[in-house]
Amino acid sequence: xxxxxxxxxxxxxxxxxxxxxxxxxxxxxxxxxxxxxxxxxxxxxxxxxxxxxxxxxxxxxxxxxxxxxxxxxxxxxxxxxxxxxxxxxxxxxxxxxxxxxxxxxxxxxxxxxxxxxxxxxxxxxxxxxxxxxxxxxxxxxxxxxxxxxxxxxxxxxxxxxxxxxxxxxxxxxxxxxxxxxxxxxxxxxxxxxx
Numbered sequence: 399x400x401x402x403x404x405x406x407x408x409x410x411x412x413x414x415x416x417x418x419x420x421x422x423x424x425x426x427x428x429x430x431x432x433x434x435x436x437x438x439x440x441x442x443x444x445x446x447x448x449x450x451x452x453x454x455x456x457x458x459x460x461x462x463x464x465x466x467x468x469x470x471x472x473x474x475x476x477x478x479x480x481x482x483x484x485x486x487x488x489x490x491x492x493x494x495x496x497x498x499x500x501x502x503x504x505x506x507x508x509x510x511x512x513x514x515x516x517x518x519x520x521x522x523x524x525x526x527x528x529x530x531x532x533x534x535x536x537x538x539x540x541x542x543x544x545x546x547x548x549x550x551x552x553x554x555x556x557x558x559x560x561x562x563x564x565x566x567x568x569x570x571x572x573x574x575x576x577x578x579x580x581x582x583x584x585x586x587x588x589x590x591x592x
Contacts (some may be wrong), residue, residue, distance in 0.1 A: 404437040407535075411444045412536055414498040418459045421454040422537060423529045425504055429538040430545075430559045433530065438562055439555060443502050444524050448507040453482060453489075460501070463491045487516060487542065518582040523574065541567060542575040549583055560588060567592075 403409060415422055426433060426434035426445035430438050448456055457465070457478070465476035468488040476482065476489055482505065488505040507514040508557050511529035515521035529537050543564050567575070576592045583589075 407433070407441070407444050408432070408536060410498045411446060411501065413445075414501070415446070415459075415495075420455045421449060421525075421529070423447045424536060424538040425544060426545075427555065427559060430541055432532055432536060432564055433541045434562060434566065439558065443500065445502050445504055447506045449505045450482070451508060451510045452488075453505060456503065460491055460493075462499075463493045465491045484516060490516040502556075503571075513543070514544055515578070515582070517550070520577045521546070521581055535573075537544065542571040545575055545588075546578050546582075547557075549579060549586055549588060558572070560591075564591060 405428075408424055411424065423429065423446070424444065425447040426440050427439065428444050430546070431439075431441075447463055455478075463486045466473040467476040467482055467486050468474075469486055473490065477489070482489070484507075487505045489505070491501045491503065507516045507518075507519070508525065511525050512522040523540070523543060523568055528531075528540055528543060530540055531537050537564070545560055546564060548559060564572075575587055579586045579589050579592075
């Protein structure tokens, strides 16, 4: 971690994944902070979104790591060569040594050149708009997608992320998020706020 670097945990993951040649994105609360260009709250970990179709690639890239998948709220070993289908989408990796010793991977869906919302396949976004990059090249999931995930059962931190991000989204992101919420969460209180 760089000295006095508020985004140090993110930069550690960027270093870890610097040679991984498949798309990946910082997700969750850190993605919101990257969009806002400041750290707004404490974070428990750094979530990294990859596409489900690249799960074998990330497993090979992180050779020597041990992995658990989350199945119905329980962690179970992700065995070498095992292919994970929906509803499994969360994987925790760890290793004994190195700057980054833990990683949480979130498997996102994609079809051709479209990002697909795993909870409702009617909701899509062109891959070219699913992610953004910071001025120094850190890839992160677009804030409207992060907020869509957070909308299901928002905790206090998710509500705060929404309130901080909403004024900065811009017309097109607001329009997409409103439409996505109307599709999968009709009557959601965030719709009226967008």
